[in-house]
Amino acid sequence: MDLLSLLIFSPVLGMIVLLFLKADQKRAIRWVALITSLLTLGLALAVVANFDPSRPDLQMTVSIPWIEVSGLPIAYHVGVDGLSILLVLLTAILTPVSILSTWTAIEEDVKTFMLFFLMLEVGVMGVFLALDLFLFYVFWEFSLVPMYFLIGVWGSDRRIYAAIKFFLYTMAGSILMLLAILWLGIQGGTFSLPQLQAAGGIPLNIQIWLFLAFGVAFAIKVPMWAFHSWLPDAHTEAPTAGSIILAGVLLKMGAYGFLRFNLSLFPQATVRLAPWVAALAVIGIIYGAIVSFPQPDMKRLVAYSSISHMGFIVLGLFALNTEGLQGAILQMVNHGVSTGALFLLVGLIYERRHTRLMEHFGGLWKVMPIYASITLIVTLSSIGLPGLNGFVGEFTILLGAFHSAVLGSPLYAAIGVLGVILAAIYLLTMFQRTFFGEVTEEENTQLKDLNWREIVSLAPLLVLIFWIGLYPKPFFHLIAPTVNHLAATLQAAY
């Protein structure tokens, strides 16, 4: 078996082991899941080590014929390039972090939980690595099922509502994509993405329809403004581990979809529609920020802030130049790390106090100093403080948007900047209300600070926050050739 397939299906190994464990062997189940996810991380690192960052094309590709439906071949076709390598790595890092976060938080039916969690990792890895449109769709839809169960079974009070909403929204987007995929496949005689890209030649008016059919699926997943209403519910109700993966990885599937399919398959339509999409993105940045501010529930606040942050990513993508694209890809990682960490931190306090409402807290700095300092770092990273990761991504994106030839106006970037300021307001307000002042409630005086397991689970995220913030070059290095190539292709479509 080749490296990429091993990477995608390595969690299945753990799932098989889990099936042989009894439901009450919780300790063993947790360890098996954790070790499996670390194994996957190892494989992901091996992929990075084997990756040749000087090449813009797809690497380590494997193509095995799978099915042939009335003359239309479908292949198991996977490969990695600069667009996907960081997301693969991000997925591999966030999964063990999430599993660690469930150590004491999930007590009910741990076995099934871990089965679904590992299943989810298979689906997500598949999405990022698939190069056959049909295969991509299969992984895309497949990843829905475990997430649906994670929210619906292990979520909080309104979990059922949130789970169904999540499922229906995502499916609503993807069914139109299915039709578009079918159309492309039938016209082109293949579902292979590289072949379809090379063939090109779709008339503009049809490109626009196809762009929209794919775009709705991705816009819902991102979620962009006007398609976002599933997100606050799903994030708030999901268990902590689910929220981390949802925010950290699943949302990136939408942005990645734009990057991988819309931009390269429908370049003319992309150029034509870019200002509209960017406008939606900017509205999302501002809307997400404004709505975040009055949220009393910390988790909900972080959820809404995702809408704002994901807006930056989409803005960067549709600037359609090197800076915008590079910034967007890096920001996907940044958002995954920072927001993942924020959800993890909110989860930790929820586990201790069983509430997420800010009014119940205050003065936690005195009670939990380690927790408070880590939260401060993560909050500042999410705001985009120079020296931390968020700054690098957002700055590059805004730079790209500012002088983007397609957008044609610095206005997008100018309004987008407001989002950074607003983020500082709502995130710092949350921090202030939770950590500063006097301890207002009796129970809060007894709260325990973080233990070793919790610090270990946060450590990789903190390392990334500083690393990307201070020395992002290795990350840009990985993605640059592919991005330059893509930007050049798009340039030709102006």
Added chain:
Amino acid sequence: MISQSILFSAPLIIVAGWGTILLAIDLFVSRRRWITPLLAALGLVAAMVVVLLQFGGQAELFNGMLIQDTFGSFLQLIFLLTAVLGIALAYDYLKRLGLDKGEYYTLLMFTVSGMMLMAMAGDLIIVFLALELLSFPLYILSGFARPAPASEESAMKYFLLGAFSSGFVLYGIALVYGAAQTTQLNGLATILQSGGYPHGLMLAGVGLILVGLAFKVAAVPFHMWTPDVYQGAPSSIVAFMTVGAKAGGFAALLRFFVVGFPALSASWAPVLVGISALTMIWGNVAAVAQSNIKRMLAYSSIAHAGYILMVLPATAKGGLASIAVSSALFYLFAYMATNLGAWGVVLAVEKRDGEGGAIDDFAGLASRHRLLAFAMAVFMFSLIGVPPTLGFVGKYYIFQTAVHANLIGLALIGVLTSLVSAYYYLRVVVVMYMKSGEVQPRSELWLNGTVGLAALVTLVLGIVPAPLFDFASRSVLMLFGS
């Protein structure tokens, strides 16, 4: 000639003949209730073996009254498989309800022989004969829980509406004969191509036959009987009916339109587009409002008929007929595995007194019986069409056919209604996994075994569907003489 005819209709003769003999045998073994179902199943398996041995041959039998080809053989395999699984599902269930009489199994064999005849029909007279042969035992079986009023009501309704629809078919056949002076499908095709027949009379005949067959497959607006009949009849027979009777109706529709009347497709294709769209929309929308699982699955079966109907207008597009028919066959197989499994779980949850049919009665199934709940979840996702299940591949195949035939609007309705269907299928999953309850599922060997097998097939063929694709597409080649 005649010996060849008999040889190639051997599977049919085995099922019908063995059913008749079994009627007598049953009298002597009525103490040992397990003998009749076992013998019935063995007979069906024997017929299946013969079908497989003869697979690939092509002949006109009995002067063209019957046609032996791989298309028919594929459908016959579906019927036989459905019947064998239907017996496995019914055995424990009937015992539980105190209905374990041998007639059940012999009647089942008779209806299967009707379906098999339908798959071989080369003449409209045979179509009608097969229709009646497959329907009558089903009328009786629907009322098998006599004297339960619901079951009797169900049988009565089914009979009245069924008789009505048979009348339509017969009248239609008469008109077609009046117009063309033949009832043979091949002969009709020739006459239609050459022209020179009373057009209006022919269209009226075709229309009436379509109405009658639409009743059988429960297409909107001829679906009214379905929910009531399915809710009242014993669940084990409904499980069989939703797949078998529907596939029987489609066997007739496909033969009829693809072999007999392709020349008239300009007239019937738009009508079928409309019926298909209405069936998908109404079946799915009405299912949302159901709180009883049997009614929900009844509407779901209507909806799935709509998806299969999508391929009929596609057959009218030049060069696509064989793809379209093979996608229908594939879908029928996928639907068989998934739907029989789902009904199996319904049977397992149903209580002795026939209660336990509300969707809410499934609450807590996941914690009571992990595997049963898992299987049901697989079936529900397969019915929605989520990968990696067989239902997804089947839907994909049908949609591909539709897009290929440029029926984008119909495909769009197909995917949008699939979204609607996600809502009500998911509700079952929600109730099983996310609510707690006091459900007492049965653990009965044959029942659970069948459910497990169906779940396995749904998953494995969902991941590795290539063999089934090949089988389905090879089966239709002969239909078009290539």
